Amino acid sequence: MQMKTVKATISGRVQGVGFRYFVKMHADDLNLKGSARNLADGRVEVLLQGASENIEQLFNKLKQGPRFSSVSSVEMTECENAELFNQFNTG
Secondary structure (H helix, E strand, O other), rough: OOEEEEEEEEEEHHHHHHHHHHHHHHEEEEEOEEEEEOOOOEEEEEEEEEHHHHHHHHHHHHOOOOOEEEEEEEEEEEEOOOOOOOEEEOO
């Protein structure tokens, strides 16, 4: 099982709709660590760390988002030499 760290930036109506909670709930289910935070420009930034296949599953959920969101795009890049997370945080 290959571990990796990725950063995803999600655009659309993704703030004020429970998006970070949605990400944390699914990240916890998939045993992923990292963080989710709102950006000043209205996007949400998510750092994910864990098994590649679990990150891929969450990536597919990010494209859908929670019920009241409207995701217009998800950009994901792999992070080299990222800090290690021991849980998933929202902030």
